[in-house]
Amino acid sequence: MIRGVRTRAHLLALPATLVFVVFSLVPLLSVLRFATWRWSGTTDPLPVGAANVLRLLSDEALWASLGTTAMFAAMALPAFLTLSLVIALAIEGVRYERAIKALLFAPGLITVGGSAIAWYLLYNPDFGLIPELTGLVLPWTSQPWAALFYVVLFTLWQQTGYGVLVTSAALRGIPREVKEAASVDGATRGRGAAPDRVADARPTMLFLTIIGTVFSLQSYTAVYLLTRGGPFGSTRVLGYYLYETAFERYQLGYGAAITLFVLVITLLVAYLQARVLARRGASEATT
Protein backbone atom coordinates (compact mmCIF):
# COMPACT_ATOMS: atom_id res chain seq x y z
CA MET A 1 0.00 0.00 0.00
CA ILE A 2 2.86 2.34 0.92
CA ARG A 3 4.39 1.62 -2.47
CA GLY A 4 1.15 2.57 -4.20
CA VAL A 5 0.94 5.83 -2.23
CA ARG A 6 4.52 6.67 -3.14
CA THR A 7 3.94 5.93 -6.79
CA ARG A 8 0.94 8.26 -6.80
CA ALA A 9 3.04 10.95 -5.08
CA HIS A 10 5.83 10.47 -7.60
CA LEU A 11 3.41 10.94 -10.48
CA LEU A 12 2.96 14.55 -9.36
CA ALA A 13 6.51 15.23 -10.53
CA LEU A 14 5.74 14.12 -14.07
CA PRO A 15 4.83 17.52 -15.63
CA ALA A 16 7.83 19.32 -14.12
CA THR A 17 10.16 16.46 -15.06
CA LEU A 18 8.86 16.62 -18.62
CA VAL A 19 9.64 20.34 -18.80
CA PHE A 20 13.11 19.78 -17.30
CA VAL A 21 13.89 16.98 -19.73
CA VAL A 22 12.52 18.63 -22.89
CA PHE A 23 13.81 22.17 -22.30
CA SER A 24 16.97 21.60 -20.26
CA LEU A 25 18.36 18.09 -20.31
CA VAL A 26 17.81 17.20 -23.97
CA PRO A 27 19.20 20.57 -25.20
CA LEU A 28 22.15 20.19 -22.86
CA LEU A 29 23.00 16.75 -24.19
CA SER A 30 22.45 17.97 -27.75
CA VAL A 31 25.29 20.44 -27.30
CA LEU A 32 27.70 17.59 -28.01
CA ARG A 33 26.13 17.16 -31.46
CA PHE A 34 25.81 20.88 -32.20
CA ALA A 35 29.48 21.42 -31.34
CA THR A 36 30.38 19.34 -34.41
CA TRP A 37 28.42 21.59 -36.77
CA ARG A 38 29.12 24.71 -38.73
CA TRP A 39 25.76 26.37 -38.33
CA SER A 40 24.52 29.93 -38.52
CA GLY A 41 21.05 29.27 -37.13
CA THR A 42 19.23 30.01 -40.36
CA THR A 43 21.00 27.64 -42.77
CA ASP A 44 21.28 23.86 -42.65
CA PRO A 45 24.06 22.66 -40.34
CA LEU A 46 27.28 21.34 -41.90
CA PRO A 47 29.20 18.64 -39.97
CA VAL A 48 32.82 19.68 -39.32
CA GLY A 49 33.92 17.06 -36.80
CA ALA A 50 36.14 18.28 -33.99
CA ALA A 51 37.14 21.54 -35.72
CA ASN A 52 35.13 23.72 -33.32
CA VAL A 53 36.57 22.04 -30.24
CA LEU A 54 40.11 22.35 -31.58
CA ARG A 55 39.47 26.01 -32.30
CA LEU A 56 38.78 26.54 -28.60
CA LEU A 57 42.40 25.79 -27.78
CA SER A 58 43.75 28.50 -30.04
CA ASP A 59 41.05 31.10 -29.40
CA GLU A 60 42.84 33.88 -27.53
CA ALA A 61 39.64 35.87 -26.98
CA LEU A 62 38.10 32.88 -25.20
CA TRP A 63 41.00 32.53 -22.77
CA ALA A 64 41.01 36.28 -22.23
CA SER A 65 37.31 36.15 -21.38
CA LEU A 66 37.98 33.28 -18.95
CA GLY A 67 40.56 35.51 -17.25
CA THR A 68 38.08 38.39 -17.15
CA THR A 69 35.46 36.09 -15.59
CA ALA A 70 37.94 34.94 -12.93
CA MET A 71 38.90 38.56 -12.22
CA PHE A 72 35.23 39.51 -11.98
CA ALA A 73 34.55 36.66 -9.53
CA ALA A 74 37.65 37.56 -7.48
CA MET A 75 36.40 41.13 -7.14
CA ALA A 76 32.68 40.49 -6.68
CA LEU A 77 32.52 37.34 -4.57
CA PRO A 78 34.45 38.42 -1.43
CA ALA A 79 32.64 41.76 -1.40
CA PHE A 80 29.27 40.02 -1.83
CA LEU A 81 29.91 37.59 1.04
CA THR A 82 31.34 40.22 3.39
CA LEU A 83 28.54 42.70 2.77
CA SER A 84 25.87 40.01 3.16
CA LEU A 85 27.23 38.90 6.52
CA VAL A 86 28.06 42.34 7.91
CA ILE A 87 24.70 43.83 6.97
CA ALA A 88 22.74 40.79 8.20
CA LEU A 89 24.52 41.00 11.55
CA ALA A 90 24.13 44.78 11.79
CA ILE A 91 20.39 44.88 11.14
CA GLU A 92 19.39 41.80 13.11
CA GLY A 93 16.67 42.77 15.55
CA VAL A 94 16.87 46.52 14.88
CA ARG A 95 13.73 48.53 14.41
CA TYR A 96 14.16 49.11 10.68
CA GLU A 97 15.27 45.59 9.79
CA ARG A 98 12.40 44.89 7.40
CA ALA A 99 12.65 48.29 5.73
CA ILE A 100 16.39 47.89 5.12
CA LYS A 101 15.93 44.37 3.79
CA ALA A 102 13.20 45.58 1.45
CA LEU A 103 15.40 48.43 0.23
CA LEU A 104 18.36 46.13 -0.42
CA PHE A 105 16.19 43.57 -2.20
CA ALA A 106 14.41 46.17 -4.36
CA PRO A 107 17.09 46.29 -7.12
CA GLY A 108 16.40 42.62 -7.78
CA LEU A 109 12.75 43.44 -8.45
CA ILE A 110 13.28 46.44 -10.71
CA THR A 111 13.55 45.68 -14.40
CA VAL A 112 17.26 45.22 -15.04
CA GLY A 113 17.04 47.29 -18.24
CA GLY A 114 15.68 50.25 -16.27
CA SER A 115 18.30 49.83 -13.56
CA ALA A 116 21.06 49.82 -16.16
CA ILE A 117 19.74 53.03 -17.71
CA ALA A 118 19.59 54.70 -14.29
CA TRP A 119 23.19 53.68 -13.63
CA TYR A 120 24.25 54.85 -17.07
CA LEU A 121 22.80 58.30 -16.50
CA LEU A 122 24.06 58.54 -12.92
CA TYR A 123 27.68 57.54 -13.46
CA ASN A 124 28.38 58.43 -17.10
CA PRO A 125 31.76 60.23 -17.06
CA ASP A 126 30.65 62.71 -19.75
CA PHE A 127 27.27 63.87 -18.53
CA GLY A 128 26.27 61.70 -15.56
CA LEU A 129 24.60 63.28 -12.55
CA ILE A 130 27.21 62.19 -9.99
CA PRO A 131 30.24 63.49 -11.97
CA GLU A 132 28.40 66.76 -12.63
CA LEU A 133 27.42 67.30 -9.00
CA THR A 134 30.49 65.98 -7.20
CA GLY A 135 33.30 66.01 -9.76
CA LEU A 136 34.00 62.35 -8.92
CA VAL A 137 34.50 60.50 -12.17
CA LEU A 138 34.82 56.75 -12.66
CA PRO A 139 36.19 56.52 -16.23
CA TRP A 140 34.38 53.29 -17.07
CA THR A 141 33.86 54.20 -20.71
CA SER A 142 37.58 54.46 -21.41
CA GLN A 143 39.57 52.62 -18.74
CA PRO A 144 39.43 48.78 -18.63
CA TRP A 145 39.92 48.52 -14.85
CA ALA A 146 37.17 51.07 -14.21
CA ALA A 147 34.76 49.28 -16.55
CA LEU A 148 35.17 45.97 -14.72
CA PHE A 149 34.87 47.73 -11.37
CA TYR A 150 31.69 49.44 -12.61
CA VAL A 151 30.13 46.10 -13.61
CA VAL A 152 31.12 44.63 -10.23
CA LEU A 153 29.49 47.56 -8.42
CA PHE A 154 26.31 47.13 -10.45
CA THR A 155 26.24 43.40 -9.71
CA LEU A 156 26.74 44.02 -5.97
CA TRP A 157 23.99 46.63 -6.08
CA GLN A 158 21.65 44.07 -7.63
CA GLN A 159 22.54 40.89 -5.76
CA THR A 160 23.58 41.84 -2.21
CA GLY A 161 19.97 42.08 -1.02
CA TYR A 162 19.53 38.40 -1.83
CA GLY A 163 22.67 37.54 0.14
CA VAL A 164 21.47 39.59 3.12
CA LEU A 165 18.07 37.85 3.07
CA VAL A 166 19.60 34.37 2.99
CA THR A 167 22.18 35.16 5.69
CA SER A 168 19.59 36.85 7.86
CA ALA A 169 17.26 33.85 7.58
CA ALA A 170 20.13 31.57 8.59
CA LEU A 171 20.98 33.72 11.62
CA ARG A 172 17.33 33.72 12.61
CA GLY A 173 17.23 29.94 12.36
CA ILE A 174 19.92 29.47 15.00
CA PRO A 175 18.22 27.75 17.97
CA ARG A 176 17.31 29.96 20.90
CA GLU A 177 19.23 27.70 23.31
CA VAL A 178 22.48 28.45 21.47
CA LYS A 179 21.87 32.20 21.74
CA GLU A 180 21.01 31.86 25.45
CA ALA A 181 24.11 29.77 26.09
CA ALA A 182 26.21 32.43 24.37
CA SER A 183 24.70 35.18 26.51
CA VAL A 184 25.27 33.09 29.67
CA ASP A 185 28.90 32.76 28.58
CA GLY A 186 29.11 36.56 28.53
CA ALA A 187 28.69 37.24 24.82
CA THR A 188 26.92 40.52 24.09
CA ARG A 189 25.98 42.17 20.81
CA GLY A 190 29.22 44.11 20.94
CA ARG A 191 31.63 41.65 22.50
CA GLY A 192 32.11 38.05 21.56
CA ALA A 193 28.74 37.60 19.86
CA ALA A 194 29.73 38.53 16.31
CA PRO A 195 32.51 35.91 15.89
CA ASP A 196 30.15 33.23 17.24
CA ARG A 197 27.44 34.28 14.81
CA VAL A 198 29.93 34.24 11.94
CA ALA A 199 30.78 30.65 12.84
CA ASP A 200 27.07 29.80 13.03
CA ALA A 201 26.47 31.30 9.60
CA ARG A 202 29.31 29.35 7.99
CA PRO A 203 27.10 26.83 6.12
CA THR A 204 25.08 29.71 4.67
CA MET A 205 28.23 31.51 3.60
CA LEU A 206 29.30 28.29 1.90
CA PHE A 207 25.96 28.15 0.07
CA LEU A 208 26.33 31.80 -0.94
CA THR A 209 29.87 31.16 -2.16
CA ILE A 210 28.63 28.43 -4.46
CA ILE A 211 25.66 30.43 -5.67
CA GLY A 212 27.89 33.50 -6.09
CA THR A 213 30.33 31.51 -8.20
CA VAL A 214 27.52 30.38 -10.48
CA PHE A 215 26.24 33.97 -10.65
CA SER A 216 29.74 35.08 -11.63
CA LEU A 217 29.71 32.62 -14.51
CA GLN A 218 26.40 34.04 -15.75
CA SER A 219 27.05 37.73 -15.24
CA TYR A 220 26.63 38.57 -18.91
CA THR A 221 23.38 40.53 -18.67
CA ALA A 222 25.00 43.38 -16.73
CA VAL A 223 27.88 43.39 -19.20
CA TYR A 224 25.51 43.46 -22.16
CA LEU A 225 23.52 46.36 -20.75
CA LEU A 226 26.35 48.48 -19.40
CA THR A 227 29.52 48.03 -21.41
CA ARG A 228 28.89 45.56 -24.26
CA GLY A 229 32.15 43.86 -23.35
CA GLY A 230 34.24 47.00 -23.72
CA PRO A 231 36.36 49.01 -23.54
CA PHE A 232 38.88 46.88 -25.43
CA GLY A 233 37.17 43.65 -24.37
CA SER A 234 37.99 44.30 -20.72
CA THR A 235 34.53 43.26 -19.49
CA ARG A 236 33.91 40.45 -21.96
CA VAL A 237 33.04 37.65 -19.52
CA LEU A 238 32.54 34.09 -20.73
CA GLY A 239 28.77 34.30 -20.96
CA TYR A 240 28.90 37.48 -23.01
CA TYR A 241 31.56 36.04 -25.30
CA LEU A 242 29.30 33.06 -25.88
CA TYR A 243 26.35 35.31 -26.72
CA GLU A 244 28.48 37.46 -29.00
CA THR A 245 29.89 34.48 -30.90
CA ALA A 246 26.61 32.63 -31.30
CA PHE A 247 24.05 35.37 -31.81
CA GLU A 248 25.95 38.40 -33.07
CA ARG A 249 28.48 36.63 -35.30
CA TYR A 250 26.01 33.82 -36.04
CA GLN A 251 28.51 31.02 -35.30
CA LEU A 252 26.13 28.79 -33.40
CA GLY A 253 28.22 25.65 -33.91
CA TYR A 254 31.26 27.27 -32.35
CA GLY A 255 28.95 28.75 -29.70
CA ALA A 256 27.96 25.17 -28.82
CA ALA A 257 31.66 24.31 -28.44
CA ILE A 258 32.08 27.28 -26.07
CA THR A 259 29.02 26.01 -24.21
CA LEU A 260 30.84 22.71 -23.71
CA PHE A 261 33.85 24.61 -22.40
CA VAL A 262 31.75 26.55 -19.87
CA LEU A 263 29.96 23.33 -18.96
CA VAL A 264 33.25 21.67 -18.01
CA ILE A 265 34.13 24.62 -15.77
CA THR A 266 30.67 24.57 -14.20
CA LEU A 267 30.86 20.84 -13.54
CA LEU A 268 34.19 21.38 -11.82
CA VAL A 269 32.54 23.94 -9.54
CA ALA A 270 29.59 21.59 -8.97
CA TYR A 271 32.01 18.77 -8.12
CA LEU A 272 33.74 20.95 -5.52
CA GLN A 273 30.28 21.92 -4.20
CA ALA A 274 29.26 18.24 -3.87
CA ARG A 275 32.50 17.39 -2.05
CA VAL A 276 32.15 20.25 0.42
CA LEU A 277 28.49 19.44 1.09
CA ALA A 278 29.28 15.74 1.56
CA ARG A 279 32.04 16.61 4.03
CA ARG A 280 29.65 18.90 5.89
CA GLY A 281 26.98 16.18 6.00
CA ALA A 282 29.51 13.68 7.37
CA SER A 283 30.67 16.08 10.09
CA GLU A 284 27.06 16.80 11.09
CA ALA A 285 26.34 13.09 11.29
CA THR A 286 29.25 12.50 13.67
CA THR A 287 28.30 15.39 16.01
Next chain:
Amino acid sequence: VIAMRLVTAAFAAFVALPLLWLVYAAFIPAEALVRANLATFGFSLENFAALRGTGLWRVDGGVVLRHRPGGRRPAGLRLGAAYAIRNGLRLLALVMLLLALPSELLLVPLYRQLQTMALIDTLGALVVPFLASPLIVFLLLQGLRRVPWEVIEAARLDGAGEVAIVRRIVAPILRPELTASAVLAFAAHWNLVLYPRIMTTEPYGRAGLPHRAAARPRRSSGGCWAPRRWSPACPLIVLYLSSSRSASSRSSSPGSAREPPRPRRSPQRVRGKDGPPP
Protein backbone atom coordinates in the same frame (compact mmCIF):
# COMPACT_ATOMS: atom_id res chain seq x y z
CA VAL B 1 28.62 47.11 15.95
CA ILE B 2 29.05 50.78 15.10
CA ALA B 3 31.41 49.94 12.24
CA MET B 4 28.96 47.35 10.89
CA ARG B 5 26.10 49.83 11.10
CA LEU B 6 28.14 52.47 9.32
CA VAL B 7 28.87 50.00 6.52
CA THR B 8 25.16 49.15 6.37
CA ALA B 9 24.15 52.81 6.22
CA ALA B 10 26.68 53.54 3.49
CA PHE B 11 25.59 50.55 1.44
CA ALA B 12 21.90 51.36 1.93
CA ALA B 13 22.59 54.87 0.58
CA PHE B 14 24.49 53.35 -2.35
CA VAL B 15 21.51 51.11 -3.13
CA ALA B 16 18.93 53.83 -2.62
CA LEU B 17 20.58 56.40 -4.90
CA PRO B 18 19.89 54.74 -8.28
CA LEU B 19 16.39 53.78 -7.10
CA LEU B 20 15.57 57.36 -6.12
CA TRP B 21 17.09 58.59 -9.34
CA LEU B 22 15.00 56.12 -11.31
CA VAL B 23 11.86 57.51 -9.69
CA TYR B 24 12.92 61.12 -9.88
CA ALA B 25 14.07 60.88 -13.51
CA ALA B 26 10.44 60.32 -14.45
CA PHE B 27 9.70 63.89 -13.38
CA ILE B 28 12.61 65.82 -14.85
CA PRO B 29 11.86 67.68 -18.06
CA ALA B 30 12.62 65.64 -21.17
CA GLU B 31 14.67 68.56 -22.42
CA ALA B 32 17.21 68.06 -19.63
CA LEU B 33 17.95 64.62 -21.00
CA VAL B 34 18.08 65.81 -24.59
CA ARG B 35 20.63 68.47 -23.65
CA ALA B 36 22.53 66.05 -21.39
CA ASN B 37 22.02 68.48 -18.56
CA LEU B 38 20.89 66.09 -15.87
CA ALA B 39 21.66 68.41 -12.97
CA THR B 40 18.75 70.59 -14.04
CA PHE B 41 16.35 70.07 -11.21
CA GLY B 42 12.88 70.65 -12.50
CA PHE B 43 9.52 69.02 -12.23
CA SER B 44 7.40 67.97 -15.15
CA LEU B 45 4.72 65.41 -15.95
CA GLU B 46 5.42 65.47 -19.67
CA ASN B 47 7.15 62.06 -19.50
CA PHE B 48 3.95 60.49 -18.25
CA ALA B 49 2.03 62.27 -20.99
CA ALA B 50 4.46 60.78 -23.51
CA LEU B 51 3.55 57.31 -22.28
CA ARG B 52 0.02 57.71 -23.54
CA GLY B 53 0.71 56.62 -27.08
CA THR B 54 3.20 53.86 -26.32
CA GLY B 55 0.75 51.13 -25.36
CA LEU B 56 2.86 50.42 -22.27
CA TRP B 57 -0.01 49.64 -19.94
CA ARG B 58 -1.52 47.15 -22.35
CA VAL B 59 1.79 45.42 -23.02
CA ASP B 60 3.15 45.33 -19.48
CA GLY B 61 -0.26 44.58 -18.02
CA GLY B 62 -0.59 41.68 -20.43
CA VAL B 63 2.72 40.23 -19.31
CA VAL B 64 1.81 40.61 -15.64
CA LEU B 65 -1.43 38.78 -16.25
CA ARG B 66 0.21 36.03 -18.28
CA HIS B 67 3.07 35.41 -15.87
CA ARG B 68 1.34 36.60 -12.73
CA PRO B 69 3.13 35.44 -9.60
CA GLY B 70 0.07 33.71 -8.23
CA GLY B 71 -0.41 31.68 -11.39
CA ARG B 72 -1.61 28.29 -10.24
CA ARG B 73 -0.32 26.00 -12.94
CA PRO B 74 3.42 26.82 -12.67
CA ALA B 75 3.18 26.81 -8.87
CA GLY B 76 1.40 23.45 -9.00
CA LEU B 77 4.06 21.95 -11.28
CA ARG B 78 6.86 23.07 -8.99
CA LEU B 79 5.15 22.07 -5.78
CA GLY B 80 4.23 18.68 -7.26
CA ALA B 81 7.88 18.03 -8.11
CA ALA B 82 9.07 19.11 -4.66
CA TYR B 83 6.43 16.96 -2.98
CA ALA B 84 7.42 13.92 -5.06
CA ILE B 85 11.09 14.40 -4.13
CA ARG B 86 10.11 14.70 -0.47
CA ASN B 87 8.34 11.37 -0.95
CA GLY B 88 11.51 9.69 -2.11
CA LEU B 89 11.59 10.31 -5.86
CA ARG B 90 15.20 10.45 -7.01
CA LEU B 91 14.96 13.70 -8.94
CA LEU B 92 17.05 15.91 -6.67
CA ALA B 93 20.28 15.20 -8.54
CA LEU B 94 18.73 16.47 -11.79
CA VAL B 95 17.33 19.55 -10.02
CA MET B 96 20.73 20.31 -8.47
CA LEU B 97 22.47 19.83 -11.81
CA LEU B 98 20.10 22.24 -13.54
CA LEU B 99 20.40 24.65 -10.62
CA ALA B 100 24.17 24.75 -10.97
CA LEU B 101 24.11 25.32 -14.72
CA PRO B 102 24.63 28.88 -15.91
CA SER B 103 21.66 29.83 -18.03
CA GLU B 104 23.75 30.93 -21.00
CA LEU B 105 24.74 27.29 -21.52
CA LEU B 106 21.25 26.63 -22.78
CA LEU B 107 21.05 29.58 -25.15
CA VAL B 108 22.37 27.77 -28.23
CA PRO B 109 20.86 24.30 -27.72
CA LEU B 110 17.53 25.67 -26.51
CA TYR B 111 17.35 27.86 -29.60
CA ARG B 112 17.68 24.73 -31.73
CA GLN B 113 15.17 22.84 -29.59
CA LEU B 114 12.59 25.62 -29.87
CA GLN B 115 13.32 25.89 -33.59
CA THR B 116 12.63 22.16 -33.98
CA MET B 117 9.37 22.53 -32.04
CA ALA B 118 8.38 25.58 -34.14
CA LEU B 119 8.24 27.73 -31.02
CA ILE B 120 10.73 30.42 -32.09
CA ASP B 121 8.95 33.77 -32.40
CA THR B 122 5.97 32.59 -30.41
CA LEU B 123 4.79 33.41 -26.94
CA GLY B 124 5.38 29.75 -26.08
CA ALA B 125 9.13 30.31 -26.35
CA LEU B 126 8.88 32.86 -23.55
CA VAL B 127 6.61 30.86 -21.29
CA VAL B 128 6.82 27.07 -21.69
CA PRO B 129 10.52 26.49 -20.82
CA PHE B 130 9.99 28.40 -17.56
CA LEU B 131 7.02 26.44 -16.28
CA ALA B 132 9.29 24.38 -14.05
CA SER B 133 12.18 26.11 -12.32
CA PRO B 134 14.87 24.10 -10.49
CA LEU B 135 15.49 26.96 -8.07
CA ILE B 136 11.84 27.11 -7.04
CA VAL B 137 11.58 23.33 -6.73
CA PHE B 138 14.65 23.42 -4.49
CA LEU B 139 13.23 26.24 -2.35
CA LEU B 140 9.88 24.49 -1.95
CA LEU B 141 11.65 21.25 -1.07
CA GLN B 142 13.49 23.06 1.73
CA GLY B 143 10.12 24.30 2.98
CA LEU B 144 8.64 20.81 2.75
CA ARG B 145 11.44 19.38 4.86
CA ARG B 146 10.17 21.46 7.78
CA VAL B 147 6.58 20.28 7.44
CA PRO B 148 5.71 17.74 10.15
CA TRP B 149 5.16 14.59 8.13
CA GLU B 150 2.73 13.15 10.68
CA VAL B 151 0.15 15.54 9.26
CA ILE B 152 0.56 14.05 5.80
CA GLU B 153 0.47 10.50 7.13
CA ALA B 154 -2.67 11.29 9.12
CA ALA B 155 -4.33 12.68 6.01
CA ARG B 156 -3.40 9.54 4.10
CA LEU B 157 -4.86 7.37 6.86
CA ASP B 158 -8.02 9.42 6.57
CA GLY B 159 -8.09 8.46 2.91
CA ALA B 160 -7.05 11.73 1.30
CA GLY B 161 -5.53 11.38 -2.16
CA GLU B 162 -2.11 12.83 -3.00
CA VAL B 163 -3.54 15.67 -5.06
CA ALA B 164 -5.88 16.59 -2.21
CA ILE B 165 -2.98 16.49 0.26
CA VAL B 166 -0.90 18.81 -1.89
CA ARG B 167 -3.79 21.19 -2.58
CA ARG B 168 -5.47 21.29 0.82
CA ILE B 169 -2.69 20.59 3.31
CA VAL B 170 0.77 21.19 1.84
CA ALA B 171 -0.04 24.30 -0.21
CA PRO B 172 -1.67 26.22 2.70
CA ILE B 173 1.24 25.33 5.02
CA LEU B 174 3.76 26.44 2.41
CA ARG B 175 1.88 29.61 1.45
CA PRO B 176 4.73 31.95 2.50
CA GLU B 177 7.26 29.89 0.53
CA LEU B 178 4.92 29.68 -2.44
CA THR B 179 4.40 33.44 -2.43
CA ALA B 180 8.09 34.19 -2.00
CA SER B 181 9.10 31.72 -4.69
CA ALA B 182 6.44 33.10 -7.04
CA VAL B 183 7.85 36.60 -6.55
CA LEU B 184 11.38 35.33 -7.20
CA ALA B 185 10.29 33.39 -10.28
CA PHE B 186 8.36 36.35 -11.64
CA ALA B 187 11.22 38.77 -11.01
CA ALA B 188 13.69 36.41 -12.69
CA HIS B 189 11.39 36.01 -15.69
CA TRP B 190 10.60 39.70 -15.86
CA ASN B 191 14.29 40.57 -15.83
CA LEU B 192 15.24 38.35 -18.74
CA VAL B 193 17.07 40.43 -21.30
CA LEU B 194 19.02 38.35 -23.78
CA TYR B 195 16.74 35.32 -23.83
CA PRO B 196 13.67 37.07 -25.34
CA ARG B 197 15.97 39.02 -27.63
CA ILE B 198 17.28 35.74 -29.05
CA MET B 199 14.12 33.66 -29.09
CA THR B 200 11.74 36.27 -30.46
CA THR B 201 12.06 38.90 -33.11
CA GLU B 202 10.67 42.41 -33.05
CA PRO B 203 6.95 41.67 -33.56
CA TYR B 204 7.01 39.49 -30.49
CA GLY B 205 8.80 42.15 -28.55
CA ARG B 206 5.20 43.12 -27.97
CA ALA B 207 5.06 40.21 -25.57
CA GLY B 208 6.37 42.96 -23.39
CA LEU B 209 9.44 41.50 -21.77
CA PRO B 210 11.50 44.57 -21.16
CA HIS B 211 14.49 43.89 -23.35
CA ARG B 212 13.41 46.52 -25.82
CA ALA B 213 14.05 49.17 -23.23
CA ALA B 214 17.35 47.55 -22.37
CA ALA B 215 19.20 49.38 -25.11
CA ARG B 216 21.01 52.46 -23.96
CA PRO B 217 18.71 55.41 -23.65
CA ARG B 218 18.27 57.56 -26.66
CA ARG B 219 18.43 61.14 -25.62
CA SER B 220 15.77 61.94 -28.17
CA SER B 221 13.35 59.72 -26.29
CA GLY B 222 13.36 62.11 -23.36
CA GLY B 223 12.76 60.85 -19.86
CA CYS B 224 9.84 58.61 -20.71
CA TRP B 225 12.03 55.52 -20.07
CA ALA B 226 11.94 56.11 -16.31
CA PRO B 227 8.20 55.76 -15.62
CA ARG B 228 8.20 52.95 -18.19
CA ARG B 229 10.67 50.95 -16.17
CA TRP B 230 9.76 51.51 -12.55
CA SER B 231 6.00 51.52 -12.81
CA PRO B 232 5.72 47.78 -13.61
CA ALA B 233 7.94 47.01 -10.61
CA CYS B 234 5.54 48.61 -8.13
CA PRO B 235 3.17 45.61 -7.82
CA LEU B 236 6.19 43.34 -7.38
CA ILE B 237 7.53 45.42 -4.53
CA VAL B 238 4.14 45.47 -2.80
CA LEU B 239 3.89 41.69 -3.23
CA TYR B 240 7.40 41.23 -1.89
CA LEU B 241 6.65 43.35 1.19
CA SER B 242 3.45 41.47 1.94
CA SER B 243 5.08 38.06 1.42
CA SER B 244 8.07 38.95 3.59
CA ARG B 245 5.74 40.07 6.38
CA SER B 246 3.86 36.79 6.13
CA ALA B 247 7.07 34.72 5.97
CA SER B 248 8.70 36.50 8.89
CA SER B 249 5.62 36.15 11.07
CA ARG B 250 5.67 32.40 10.38
CA SER B 251 9.40 31.96 10.94
CA SER B 252 9.43 34.02 14.13
CA SER B 253 6.85 31.78 15.76
CA PRO B 254 8.41 29.55 18.44
CA GLY B 255 9.56 26.11 17.36
CA SER B 256 10.47 25.04 13.87
CA ALA B 257 7.58 22.68 13.25
CA ARG B 258 4.57 24.35 11.76
CA GLU B 259 1.00 24.16 12.80
CA PRO B 260 -1.18 22.80 10.05
CA PRO B 261 -3.94 25.14 8.95
CA ARG B 262 -7.49 24.48 9.91
CA PRO B 263 -9.00 22.32 7.13
CA ARG B 264 -11.62 24.06 5.04
CA ARG B 265 -13.70 20.93 4.62
CA SER B 266 -14.33 17.96 6.79
CA PRO B 267 -12.15 14.87 6.23
CA GLN B 268 -15.19 13.03 4.92
CA ARG B 269 -15.66 15.61 2.16
CA VAL B 270 -11.98 15.40 1.25
CA ARG B 271 -12.10 11.62 1.20
CA GLY B 272 -15.27 11.55 -0.78
CA LYS B 273 -14.03 13.82 -3.51
CA ASP B 274 -10.34 13.11 -4.03
CA GLY B 275 -9.24 10.03 -2.20
CA PRO B 276 -9.98 6.33 -2.12
CA PRO B 277 -12.00 4.93 0.79
CA PRO B 278 -9.85 3.72 3.71
